[in-house]
Amino acid sequence: MKKILVHFLSVFAFHSFAFSQIDSSSYKKVMLLAESIKDSYHMDKRTSVFDLSMDSLGSYILEYTNKEAAHDFVIQYKKEGISAPLQICGLPDESLGDKVYGLVTVSVGNIRSQPRNSAEMVTQALLGWPVDLLKQQKGYYLVRTPDGYISWLDAAAVSLKSRAEIREWGQGKRIIFTDDYGHAYEAPDRSAMRVSDLVMGNILNVLEKGQLFSKVVFPDGRVAYVSNEQTEDYDQWKSNTHLTAENLFVIAKRMIGVPYLWGGTSIKGVDCSGFTKTAYLMNGVVIPRDASQQVLVGEPIEILTNNKLDTAKALKNLQAGDLLFFAAGKHKSPQARVTHVALYMGNGQFIQSAGKVRINSMLPSAPNYDDFQTRTVVAARRYLGHIGEIGLKKVE
Known part of the structure; x- marks a missing residue:
């Protein structure tokens, strides 16, 4: 010894x-x-x-x-x-073989900064949406989401697929869950045993469509039934989505009261950029994940004078559907990093996830005036009319 x-x-x-x-x-x-x-x-x-x-x-x-x-x-x-x-x-690592794609198998997959349960949640991915697999470590996969974000997803929340298998999933008859919340059941009956919870944006493949329920299959092979009242045919949904300010606000207002959740990008809980991302996603558009990324794409809109919010200029130049960007450290540095984003509604009002999803105003005379966020405005961007440009792509 x-x-x-x-x-x-x-x-x-x-x-x-x-x-x-x-x-x-x-x-x-x-x-x-x-x-x-x-x-x-x-x-x-x-x-x-x-x-x-x-x-x-x-x-x-x-x-x-x-x-x-x-x-x-x-x-x-x-x-x-x-x-x-x-x-x-x-990457992808050779040890993955041909299984370099994945489909999320839970209603909301929590994706973390490191491969451990206690690590910071940085984003989420929805059931039935694809991810690229890059490597495996400690029961987690390093994945890349459709918006290009790279971080760690629990292996139990993803079903591994080859190129042929992911293509087969995409070519199958799919439905998208368009209600806020719901469930998949073992039988076509709401009193039956639940198979999974479901949230807005989840995608499943259809085996058979009945009068009230559709028989569906999950990416991991589980079979269940979902109410037809809560879903739409995926291809029809995709072709019928038209990105307008009005349609953005339909989704945005449905999330009013949803709690702020760091890393959240689903109706269960959203951070500021997860909120804007979800509003655009459910209108058929994938945008960058974080506020500091979202501010780099789209058309810049002039709203500042001498590096401060010019309310008159903002009211004149902004249009409903534009994004407002904020920097918490603006008072310390003119080049402070963007840390917050909100969706402009018109007439000085904006909707944001701050504590919870809520509507505020940049006008001091308004009862819902948000002084802190108004003082830290640093930029505005317009996405409407620019879909297809770098960083702004339609759902495929």
Whole structure:
């Protein structure tokens, strides 16, 4: 036992010495090179993976989703004459085989910043919607949602699919749940045992349509019955969605009173950008996930004078359906990061998720005036008329 311990300590000491030698000579150079590549490609960790790490033997490991960026990194790595071995790991990970797609199997899949239950929830994905699978770790999958967001989904909440299987799901006869809340049942009877809860935006494949209920199949193979009164044919819903301010407000107002939930993007609970995202999604449009991403797309609208909200200018230039953006740290820095978004309704009113979904006004004379949010307005964007441009795509 003593010999084994001595051997372990010797190996550990050798590895520690090797790491310290590499750390002192090249670690900083390699990390700066990685940061330089990230900056040149304008990478956002929410939508790209470009992670560099070092193993115990002093070899560097690069995981990436951007092939061009990885190629440039390798070229620069060689030019710098760095002697440490470099392992390149593109995602999706080879261990996934052909199962590089997934379908969410629960009404709302909670997606987290790290592969553990206690990690921060950063976004959500709805039942029946596809995700790209990138790798597996600790009972979680690193997934990419339809809006490009990359984070960790519990393996129990996703059904793995091959390209052929995901295509088969998409070509099947589908329905979308358009009511706020509901359930799927074991039999065509509301008093029957429940199979799952359902929320607005959930998608299921239809096996057989009855007079009152449709027999459906979940992505993981479960069979159930769903009330026809609460659903629409998916293809008809998609072709009938017309993005107008009025239609946005139909969905937005249905969420009034829904509690604020950090990372929430469903009617069970929404954060500020999850609220605007859901309003657009149920009108057939996928927009970026976070407020700081949403402010980068669409048409800029002038509402400021000398870096402050100009109410008269805002009332003149804004149109119903525009998005208002806020920065909580605006009083500290003119370049403060956007942290909040709201949907403009017209006449100075906007609807937002702040504590709960509610309607407020930027007009001091209004009874629902929101002084804090009005003082921190930093930008406005128009999406209507710009669908199909970068970051604003129709549901496929």
